[in-house]
Amino acid sequence: MPFYLDIGYSQLNKKGEELCGDSVEILRSEKSTVIVLSDGLGSGVKANILSRITAKTAATMLKMGCLIDEVIETMAETLPVCNVRHLAYSTFSIVQIFNDGRAYLAEFDNPPAYLGYENEILPLKREERTVRDKQVKETLLDLMPGNWIVLISDGVLHAGLGNVLNFGWGDRQLGRFIKETAGQNLEANDWAETITEKCNELYGGLPGDDVSVVVIKIRDTRKLTVLVGPPRSRADDRKAVGSLIRTEGRKVVCGGSTSNMVSRILLKELVIDMSSFSEDVPPTGTIEGIDLVTEGAITLYHALEMLKKGVKLRSLAGAKDGASLLLAEFLRADKVHFIVGLAVNQAQHYPGFPPACLLKNQTVRDIAEILKSMGKEVTIEYL
Numbered sequence: 001m002p003f004y005l006d007i008g009y010s011q012l013n014k015k016g017e018e019l020c021g022d023s024v025e026i027l028r029s030e031k032s033t034v035i036v037l038s039d040g041l042g043s044g045v046k047a048n049i050l051s052r053i054t055a056k057t058a059a060t061m062l063k064m065g066c067l068i069d070e071v072i073e074t075m076a077e078t079l080p081v082c083n084v085r086h087l088a089y090s091t092f093s094i095v096q097i098f099n100d101g102r103a104y105l106a107e108f109d110n111p112p113a114y115l116g117y118e119n120e121i122l123p124l125k126r127e128e129r130t131v132r133d134k135q136v137k138e139t140l141l142d143l144m145p146g147n148w149i150v151l152i153s154d155g156v157l158h159a160g161l162g163n164v165l166n167f168g169w170g171d172r173q174l175g176r177f178i179k180e181t182a183g184q185n186l187e188a189n190d191w192a193e194t195i196t197e198k199c200n201e202l203y204g205g206l207p208g209d210d211v212s213v214v215v216i217k218i219r220d221t222r223k224l225t226v227l228v229g230p231p232r233s234r235a236d237d238r239k240a241v242g243s244l245i246r247t248e249g250r251k252v253v254c255g256g257s258t259s260n261m262v263s264r265i266l267l268k269e270l271v272i273d274m275s276s277f278s279e280d281v282p283p284t285g286t287i288e289g290i291d292l293v294t295e296g297a298i299t300l301y302h303a304l305e306m307l308k309k310g311v312k313l314r315s316l317a318g319a320k321d322g323a324s325l326l327l328a329e330f331l332r333a334d335k336v337h338f339i340v341g342l343a344v345n346q347a348q349h350y351p352g353f354p355p356a357c358l359l360k361n362q363t364v365r366d367i368a369e370i371l372k373s374m375g376k377e378v379t380i381e382y383l
Helices: 044-063 068-078 170-182 188-202 234-246 256-266 297-309 322-332 360-373
Strands: 004-012 022-028 032-039 091-098 102-108 114-117 120-122 127-131 134-142 147-152 211-219 223-228 250-254 271-273 284-286 292-294 335-340 377-382
Touching (some): 004 022, 022 211, 032 147, 032 211, 044 091, 068 127, 068 134, 091 147, 091 211, 114 170, 120 170, 147 170, 170 188, 188 211, 234 256, 250 322, 297 322, 297 360, 335 360
Parallel strands (some): 223 250, 223 335
Antiparallel strands (some): 032 091, 091 102, 102 134, 114 147, 127 134, 147 211, 271 284, 284 292
16 A cells, blocks of 8 residues: 555543444555444434444444445345334444555535645535435545545534534534644544544533544555663674664664664764653754654553553653654554664663563564554564
């Protein structure tokens, strides 16, 4: 795939409900990525069940190569009928993006999706046809880096209804807000959260409907290589540094011994930045040609702890300590490659060295697992 799909979503439950009646399903395969936003009839548990069945079934069937007609027929035959309204469906928006940039958008009774490029909203030409007595709107697209798609449930358009806005937020005002925030270059998750935060504000903190926003951003792949620790054999020092320098994308060095090794082999001075010192995390450094230089075990440990807590990228703006800077590199990257040296760190034998930081290699593996769960591609190489 010549580009990366940054996909994020954010939801609000209708006031008084424990479950959101909307569901989002994302399925990636070798040939395409399928994203489904489904809005179940009503709210609460029943709506959640309806939307989950719809989203999961639609995404799986499209991933397997089925047509939208088959998806809708399956929905009509499997979804339970509402006793009050006698309806047996939930609404949905489906986007299937193929590896060559071709994309298919299908919408059934959900609010129209927004398509844009950088900070501009683009018109969408929809074709409408009938499938099993249901009106489905379809669009074929050719996407490239810079394009984005925003999917919403009707709770977004209704935000502020009867409160601060007599007729709700509406598609025009929402479109203006999406255009304004598109220029902020936010990550997909952060952008989706920005929109739902505005919805919550308009609802006065008491959403009158379930709210869901899905953001899909098409951009160039961001690569990150992290060198952690010197190799077991000093004879492999040049190999480790060479592997780091030859890679595309951003480059990070973790560890005092590692930094000195890189400085020695590259013949570049290592300068310690004492302004980055914090109570818990040792200071960072700088080496020409390296994007970030940090201490090793302690910094990795604190970066891992923040990852576990779900710290967001936008909350790290302005941070100067090594752990926050390292975490920001992880969160920004799409592909992360760790080069882990297996040399014994003598500092770990000193009295007072934090016990939680002793297993550096395990810390790297834990970080890798969390990053993978976030949809990032992660590899580890040992020397």
